[in-house]
Amino acid sequence: MSGTDEDRDREAFVDGLGEALQIAGETFNVAGGPLVDGGVVRGRRRLRRRRAATVTGSFAALAAVGFGASYAAGAFGAEAEHGSPVAAQPRPGSTTQGKTSTPGEGPHFPASHLIKTLEELLPDGKFSSESGRGTEGELGPLASVVFDDGKGKAAIGLSLGRVDPEGTRVAEQLACPEKDYTPYDSCSSKKLADGSRLLLLRGYEYPDKRADTKWWHAYMVTPEGFIVDASEWNAPAEKGEPASRDEPPLSTAQLKALVTSKEWRPILRALPKPQDEPVQSLAPQATGGETILKNLTSLLPKSAKVSTRQGEDGFAYVVVNDGKGASLVQINVQPNMSDVEGELFSSGAQTLPDGTKVVTHQGPGEKGGQGVAMWTVDTIRKDGFRVLISAFNSGSQNTPATRTTPALTMTQLKAIATSERWRG
Template sequence: MISTLEELLPEAKFSKQPSGGGTPAGVRKHSSQSSAAVVYDDGHGKAALSVSLGRQNPEEVAEGDLACPDKNFTPFETCSATTLTDGPRLVLFKGWEYPDRREETRWWYADLLTPEGYRISVHEWNAPAEKGAGVSRPAPPLSLDRMKGLAQAEEWRPLLASLPEPEASAPRPPAPEGLSGDTILSRLTELLPEGLTVKESGKQEAEYAYVVVDDGQGKSFVQINIQPGMSDVAATLFGSDAEVLDDGTKVVTHQGPGEKGGAGVKMREVDTIRPGGLRVVISAFNAANQNEAASREEPALPLDQLKKIATSEVRLG
């Protein structure tokens, strides 16, 4: 794999990655996957570069298998996800190794999945290692077009074919308990006060959803978790100072700096648990997401509005 990778790259000096780097040095194999990594030096600064090859059952390959990440959780410069004319699914991504940009390590990749179940992922950084090494050049060495060509290279085919056939799929796990993300997102949107415009939204399969709202003074990220069966944490999270409502719901509030992200981020949070163990937590930020600096003075929703949403009716059935 290393020799094939080096042959496909533009002429440069190659070396092993420094110890402590996040990307594996040399070649690693496990089950139906193999990976290789080198340090590439074209005279403009050393760069970590890696490729991984894998196989999966063709019947499991779906058009949506490869997609761009949610930008509110994984910020990026550019990302595209397309289905090529001959069937493969391709993602081209330009972003950062650290979502909060605490270091300017750039991470670019091309990820290709063919209808036969072959997957080729090529990654590059503007540092000698994925993590633990200082930035050595302004950007990774290869353009996304060059990365696309590298992922599509026919030279990988014999290596892919030599990988063990993937094992039979394990039974699909049961759906998570609790409300679906779609239901939570719909309910959250319904309960937002007038004067807010939803700019973006997203959700997980179950228990979580978010919206990015704007009241004309800047974007504000609002997220909600609805978790059943949480009675075992009630004593830990809801002490004697918790407010107890008439129906037995316990409520605590928090205000302070955001746990992640850029300068000046403030968070307001209302955490509730109902007598049956249903926990509803909602928080609002004065930023468009948790990885960026503040975009407004205060979160768009005050604590009393967050409390109203958190204690509203929840229909699990």
């Protein structure tokens, strides 16, 4: 390979993989983070609920209701120890509700060791665009390569982390996504003989399949809370490069073998134990998934019959049908959001008599479904309590419109978002 080709491969891989992993990683460990744009559920789905840059962009996946790279945390553009910007990956303890401070039990390993270990565990082939980060870095260890077994170049990335194995977010990461939001070919989640829990998924980089890029993923958590997280694509980059082969290079069995390999154990032992911190919450009873679902369904018009429902911390969605076709309605309930009020509720915001600010938006959906429209009402109380609701003219953002307009009007959406029931 010429130097020019290798540079191009490296740049494409770093840009693509880095973008996806950063999207997932920026705020995974922040309670109630904002919303992540297209393509991310269980892996990315509970990420980025806390900070949102715009009204339209912020609601793209409320609690991340797509499914893309499920790397838990890191920093986009962080310099790799190997000498170039690398894809962000989970840092130790990032998937807990607290910070990591307790020293690990083993010696540290440099980026070169992680890259070498990854390459030795992969089938025979050629490697390029190697990047990595060692165990001493604040952002946590990772390794990424472009792999070519003679059937086409493919990006492969793996990261290591450590979490509270009994934490609720671990269970969320290990659950298969809802197909209402995320098309995939196969998904399994099971407990292994040693007590580790493993998720294996064959999915797509884009839920609307606007590109041929496939994304296959393995996520394992050991009984001690060690995480091994691997992803592969059928392209030399997760985004920005055309598919170079029909499928990613590793089979499901090979992905499982990769993340369960004992070669990672010495490196994992270098990671510090997570230390929990209290999570600030205005009123947990008001932001729990079941409570949000209960409130949302009680505030829906009688004509909107609920066919599907799902709730989780800070978020819920329903699919309703008023006899004119399926319509997705999703809502995010976030306390303590005063610090983004200036960004989200400045120009064009309406202020109600009680001080609540309201912003509305009507536009196209953001996940590629043909003809999908998204109607949004975003509200924030004087104390920073935010309710963000959106309705669609389809039962899923990824599928074509099933009706002309959403089942709820803007007036109805506003009434739901500003209801005092959320404060009860």
